[in-house]
Amino acid sequence: MKYVAAKATSWLDRLEKFTVVTFCGSIVILIFMGVLSRYFFHYSIAWSEELARFLFLLGALFGAASACKTGQHGGIPLLVDKFPPALQRVTEVFVGICMLVFIGYLAWQSYGTTMRALASGQTSMTTGISIWVINLGMFLAFCLAFVRTVQGLIIGAYRIDKPIVE
Amino acid sequence: DTIRLSTTVSDSSNWVKAANKFKELVEARSEGEHKVEVYANGTLVSGNDRVELEMAQAGAVDIIMKSTPWLSQLNPDFIVVSMPWIFPDTDAAMAVMDGPVGDKLSAKLESQGIRALAWGSGSFFQLYTNPGPIETVDDIAGVKIRTPGLELYLNSWSSIGSVPVAMSFAEVFSALQAGAIDGGISPIPLIYSSRFYEVSKNISMVNFSFEAIGMLASNVFWARLSDDDKALVAQAAKDAMIHQREVAASEETELARVMEASGVSIHTPSEEALAGFKAKVAPVYAEFKEKVGAELVSEVEAQVKALSH
Amino acid sequence: MELLTNPAVIGLMVFFGFLALNVPVFVAIGLAGLMAFVVFEIAPLSVIPYVFSGSLDSFPLLATPLFIIAGNFITRTGIATKLVRLAELVLGPVPGGLALTVLVTGAVLGSMSGSNIATVAALSFLVQPMVERGYDRGFAVAVVAAGCTFGVVIPPSIGFIIYGVITESSIPKLFAAGIGPGLTMLLILGGYVLYVSKKRGYKGADLENRSWSTFFEAFKDAFWGLMAPVIILGGIYSGVFTATEAAAVAVVYLFVIDRLVYKQISFAQLPDVIFESGRTIGVIVLIIATSAVYGWVMQTQGLATMLNSFILDTSGGNAIVILLFFNLVLLVAGAFLEPIAAMYLLVPLFKPTLEAIGFDLVHFGAVLTVNLSMAHLTPPVGVGLFLASQLGKVPFATAARYAIPFVLCEVVVILLVTYVKPIAMFLPSLLG
Numbered sequence: 001m002k003y004v005a006a007k008a009t010s011w012l013d014r015l016e017k018f019t020v021v022t023f024c025g026s027i028v029i030l031i032f033m034g035v036l037s038r039y040f041f042h043y044s045i046a047w048s049e050e051l052a053r054f055l056f057l058l059g060a061l062f063g064a065a066s067a068c069k070t071g072q073h074g075g076i077p078l079l080v081d082k083f084p085p086a087l088q089r090v091t092e093v094f095v096g097i098c099m100l101v102f103i104g105y106l107a108w109q110s111y112g113t114t115m116r117a118l119a120s121g122q123t124s125m126t127t128g129i130s131i132w133v134i135n136l137g138m139f140l141a142f143c144l145a146f147v148r149t150v151q152g153l154i155i156g157a158y159r160i161d162k163p164i165v166e
Numbered sequence: 167d168t169i170r171l172s173t174t175v176s177d178s179s180n181w182v183k184a185a186n187k188f189k190e191l192v193e194a195r196s197e198g199e200h201k202v203e204v205y206a207n208g209t210l211v212s213g214n215d216r217v218e219l220e221m222a223q224a225g226a227v228d229i230i231m232k233s234t235p236w237l238s239q240l241n242p243d244f245i246v247v248s249m250p251w252i253f254p255d256t257d258a259a260m261a262v263m264d265g266p267v268g269d270k271l272s273a274k275l276e277s278q279g280i281r282a283l284a285w286g287s288g289s290f291f292q293l294y295t296n297p298g299p300i301e302t303v304d305d306i307a308g309v310k311i312r313t314p315g316l317e318l319y320l321n322s323w324s325s326i327g328s329v330p331v332a333m334s335f336a337e338v339f340s341a342l343q344a345g346a347i348d349g350g351i352s353p354i355p356l357i358y359s360s361r362f363y364e365v366s367k368n369i370s371m372v373n374f375s376f377e378a379i380g381m382l383a384s385n386v387f388w389a390r391l392s393d394d395d396k397a398l399v400a401q402a403a404k405d406a407m408i409h410q411r412e413v414a415a416s417e418e419t420e421l422a423r424v425m426e427a428s429g430v431s432i433h434t435p436s437e438e439a440l441a442g443f444k445a446k447v448a449p450v451y452a453e454f455k456e457k458v459g460a461e462l463v464s465e466v467e468a469q470v471k472a473l474s475h
Numbered sequence: 476m477e478l479l480t481n482p483a484v485i486g487l488m489v490f491f492g493f494l495a496l497n498v499p500v501f502v503a504i505g506l507a508g509l510m511a512f513v514v515f516e517i518a519p520l521s522v523i524p525y526v527f528s529g530s531l532d533s534f535p536l537l538a539t540p541l542f543i544i545a546g547n548f549i550t551r552t553g554i555a556t557k558l559v560r561l562a563e564l565v566l567g568p569v570p571g572g573l574a575l576t577v578l579v580t581g582a583v584l585g586s587m588s589g590s591n592i593a594t595v596a597a598l599s600f601l602v603q604p605m606v607e608r609g610y611d612r613g614f615a616v617a618v619v620a621a622g623c624t625f626g627v628v629i630p631p632s633i634g635f636i637i638y639g640v641i642t643e644s645s646i647p648k649l650f651a652a653g654i655g656p657g658l659t660m661l662l663i664l665g666g667y668v669l670y671v672s673k674k675r676g677y678k679g680a681d682l683e684n685r686s687w688s689t690f691f692e693a694f695k696d697a698f699w700g701l702m703a704p705v706i707i708l709g710g711i712y713s714g715v716f717t718a719t720e721a722a723a724v725a726v727v728y729l730f731v732i733d734r735l736v737y738k739q740i741s742f743a744q745l746p747d748v749i750f751e752s753g754r755t756i757g758v759i760v761l762i763i764a765t766s767a768v769y770g771w772v773m774q775t776q777g778l779a780t781m782l783n784s785f786i787l788d789t790s791g792g793n794a795i796v797i798l799l800f801f802n803l804v805l806l807v808a809g810a811f812l813e814p815i816a817a818m819y820l821l822v823p824l825f826k827p828t829l830e831a832i833g834f835d836l837v838h839f840g841a842v843l844t845v846n847l848s849m850a851h852l853t854p855p856v857g858v859g860l861f862l863a864s865q866l867g868k869v870p871f872a873t874a875a876r877y878a879i880p881f882v883l884c885e886v887v888v889i890l891l892v893t894y895v896k897p898i899a900m901f902l903p904s905l906l907g
């Protein structure tokens with residue numbers, strides 16, 4: 001069981017890293033190609049701008065999901081620092097619930113936006129990408145963020161007495 | 167009931183004047199029972215046109231105002247309105263939108279969660295450039311012009327001989343100023359309100375492509391209304407968009423004068439010169455006539471022809 | 476009082492409640508917004524993901540992850556060390572030399588980019604060298620965040636373009652009106668840095684003897700690094716590429732230089748660099764998106780309209796008081812909203828009043844831009860400060876504490892720009 005869990009996690013880690021790197025790396029290449037072709041070849045790649053925006057939207061959200069595991073989305077612990085340890089544990093649970101409620105809500109609603117875009121068949125202006133694909137990407141990123149938050153809570157990334165991430 | 171109306175154009179636009187007219191009419195005619203809140207500048211939709219369309223379908227906003235190129239994201243048939251030089255003037259374009267073709271297009275939206283209440287005039291696209299004046303089609307050869315990222319526009323302008331650039335609208339002003347692009351295409355009201363005329367000193371009135379503006383209601387909002395209210399809102403939308411057409415027409419000459427006063431030279435190409443543009447764009451026209459559907463395009467062409475007699 | 480029952484105001488209190496309990500900033504704003512949707516039923520629940528999607532689907536935002544990658548390259552290639560050595564040779568024993576370098580570089584980078592957070596991303600590689608010279612890490616991060624606030628004040632700037640469109644004012648005049656205030660900011664922040672460095676003993680460099688020969692040697696050493704800003708600025712001003720595109724050019728340039736000259740980054744390390752910056756930008760975008768959600772609540776609940784009429788009622792038409800109030804509202808709105816969102820919310824409301832009291836709209840554009848630019852530095856939703864603290868590896872609360880004096884300095888700048896007209900208006904007046 002433990003082996004399966006560890007295997008699944010490392011598989012998820014790799015998939016997540018692959019997604020973020022591919023999306024963010026492609027932005028560099030797309031925009032740079034856009035400059036090259038416009039300036040040197042007097043030809044403008046029409047779809048690079050729109051595609052880069054979509055890649056950014058999704059790449060950043062997957063990056064945000066990844067940061068949930070390491071507790072990088074920090075709070076401001078000025079007040080809770082002064083709490084006794086027992087009370088600190090309580091606020092940690094509270095923080096965990098808040099995160100899961102909000103991210104869960106985002107995932108749930110993005111499922112709705114995906115279904116609606118699927119039904120209407122809306123496409124993007126230049127690349128003609130189906131909008132449901134973008135919304136599905138958001139849905140998956142929020143689902144991943146939910147899983148990563150649970151993981152983060154388990155490994156103690158949101159511990160108040162733990163000074164700074166990594 | 168509170169009705170939220172969204173548009174991504176700026177406060178000074180004639181679209182917003184129509185929206186305010188709509189507000190005035192609905193509030194007066196319903197004797198204050200309905201309130202209309204107008205949100206310009208895209209404040210309700212994060213300034214994003216794609217999202218605005220989605221929010222209207224979802225009922226997250228009640229009424230939006232959208233131009234036909236954007237509506238082609240929902241149904242490709244709307245491209246017919248944008249076909250290069252398909253309309254000789256605004257009156258012909260509005261007559262087509264008010265007629266059977268307009269009804270047919272409107273009907274297509276309903277299965278996608280949106281109802282077209284009325285159509286207005288988004289004016290013709292004109293050419294603004296820094297080199298210039300652009301008198302004949304030869305003058306535009308190799309000139310980098312920004313067009314909205316619609317395939318029809320991009321293909322047309324590369325066929326005409328320029329280098330069409332699909333660039334984010336937010337960067338156009340700076341790009342014009344630094345010379346990363348030499349110009350672009352936009353309706354006169356937008357050239358004015360986006361202040362492109364401060365950094366681009368030639369406008370050529372080529373009347374390239376028309377866009378209509380729809381005042382569109384979300385089906386979710388529509389279902390909330392009683393039959394009487396539906397009639398009231400629909401009529402107010404029609405009256406508001408009639409008002410918009412009048413404002414747009416008078417504004418066009420007025421804004422041209424303002425821009426000329428600030429040093430912009432506005433040039434209207436001769437019929438022969440325009441024929442040169444049209445000849446170059448003919449293959450693209452034929453290609454898109456097939457893509458959009460020859461039947462629909464022919465129907466528009468026939469109606470335009472009938473109108474001019 | 477009507478103001479206190481406004482869902483946006485209640486949302487604000489909820490936000491502070493969550494914040495006090497150490498809830499991450501984006502969740503605290505997001506839940507405060509969500510509360511308004513659920514409790515006050517202000518709109519369907521589906522609005523929030525759409526606001527997320529719309530506010531992040533934005534071309535100018537793209538520059539930020541690219542500059543984070545570029546900053547990472549600068550550090551890993553060793554270019555950072557070479558640039559720092561050169562700067563120290565130039566400045567010599569001036570106290571706080573590196574901190575001053577950050578500010579000046581911020582102003583130069585700001586002159587090209589219209590984006591504050593992109594400037595933070597590009598500057599943050601200087602945090603580590605500052606720490607190595609004995610600066611407090613929190614102070615170093617605050618300097619970087621403060622250095623970014625020049626970004627939208629010094630032209631060109633998307634902020635001015637948008638303001639020009641909303642108010643129908645001349646954009647070239649607005650650009651000209653940003654230069655004076657930008658230099659004033661540089662002067663006052665520089666003065667503060669100098670003062671603090673003297674007091675805390677942040678020494679200048681006295682590591683090696685300063686002679687022409689060492690300077691030339693250091694210059695030669697740092698040459699390829701120095702070419703990066705030259706290419707970027709040259710490319711933008713000559714129109715080869717736009718400000719956002721410049722970020723991608725910088726990344727490619729640095730990568731190529733490393734392949735040809737320094738050979739420090741292998742292809743295998745590349746994914747880690749990109750992944751790291753993807754995560755950092757992820758943290759930032761959630762704050763941007765949720766603050767847009769809160770902006771949505773403010774917008775629809777008429778909070779700004781209420782404040783505006785409150786100002787008009789209490790000021791009795793006194794121009795000096797009205798301007799003071801306007802600045803206060805901008806400051807408060809800027810503390811929670813992205814500058815552009817705050818601009819769309821407030822400018823249409825302020826415009827009629829400004830015209831009534833005869834205050835020049837170009838002048839107000841400069842005032843507003845300085846004020847909202849500072850919003851990137853002001854806690855709790857200072858996106859620039861947040862990014863700097865992430866990249867500088869300092870808890871946000873620590874960075875916030877060190878940022879407060881910088882905020883106070885900028886408040887002084889705002890007051891100067893507001894009430895001493897020539898600072899902003901001398902240059903535009905030359906444009907006729």
Ligand code: NA
Nearest residue numbers: 585588626631
């Ligand atoms: Na700038």
Ligand code: NA
Nearest residue numbers: 810850856857
């Ligand atoms: Na802020």
